[in-house]
Amino acid sequence: MHTTGMTGPRGVWWKPAHASEKVWFTIAFVWCMILFAMMPLWHLRGGQNPSGIRAKVDPDAYRARVSQFIQDYQIGTDNNLPVVAPPPGSDVYLQGQMWAWIPVLQLEEGVEYTLHLSSVDMNHGFNLYPFNINFQVVPGYDYGLRVTPTEAGDFRIVCNEFCGVGHHLMVGKIVVVPRRSAGASSPAPALGGGQ
Numbered sequence: 242m243h244t245t246g247m248t249g250p251r252g253v254w255w256k257p258a259h260a261s262e263k264v265w266f267t268i269a270f271v272w273c274m275i276l277f278a279m280m281p282l283w284h285l286r287g288g289q290n291p292s293g294i295r296a297k298v299d300p301d302a303y304r305a306r307v308s309q310f311i312q313d314y315q316i317g318t319d320n321n322l323p324v325v326a327p328p329p330g331s332d333v334y335l336q337g338q339m340w341a342w343i344p345v346l347q348l349e350e351g352v353e354y355t356l357h358l359s360s361v362d363m364n365h366g367f368n369l370y371p372f373n374i375n376f377q378v379v380p381g382y383d384y385g386l387r388v389t390p391t392e393a394g395d396f397r398i399v400c401n402e403f404c405g406v407g408h409h410l411m412v413g414k415i416v417v418v419p420r421r422s423a424g425a426s427s428p429a430p431a432l433g434g435g436q
């Protein structure tokens with residue numbers, strides 16, 4: 242007689258776990274617990290996950306905010322993109338869109354800014370070259386990251402989330418200038434070459 246779901250199998254149909262199975266199960270379980278503990282630990286102690294501002298935002302409202310930001314602090318242009326030098330410590334707005342990062346930012350070294358990231362069309366990826374900074378830029382959400390540029394230079398923002406035929410051209414720029422002494426302000430955007 243064959244076994245169906247209605248009649249249980251006869252006798253001892255299972256075998257106790259072999260010692261090696263128990264060992265592997267224990268290893269896997271302990272590893273799960275370590276990874277589980279690492280999530281909050283990484284967030285609180287590792288400095289790996291950004292703890293910033295998260296808010297919902299209407300893409301059109303974000304676009305308007307970026308325009309206002311550009312209007313307030315624009316100091317020039319670079320490859321037809323506005324170059325913006327916001328006051329030290331202020332809120333900085335960066336807009337991801339197909340296929341540009343707007344505007345070009347000029348920040349001061351050693352000053353903390355709140356860098357707002359959002360997209361006005363689709364998902365983009367904020368990857369600050371050559372650093373290991375990687376962040377999803379999502380339409381409808383405003384992520385405010387607290388950032389302090391630690392070295393002066395000319396850095397590229399590479400989009401690392403495929404966003405259509407112009408994806409490979411989606412390169413933005415952040416220029417970090419040495420800290421200016423308070424008061425002296427004749428912004429000299431050291432923007433060489435361009436890409």
Ligand SMILES: [Cu+2]
Nearest residue numbers: 365400404411
């Ligand atoms: Cu993109």
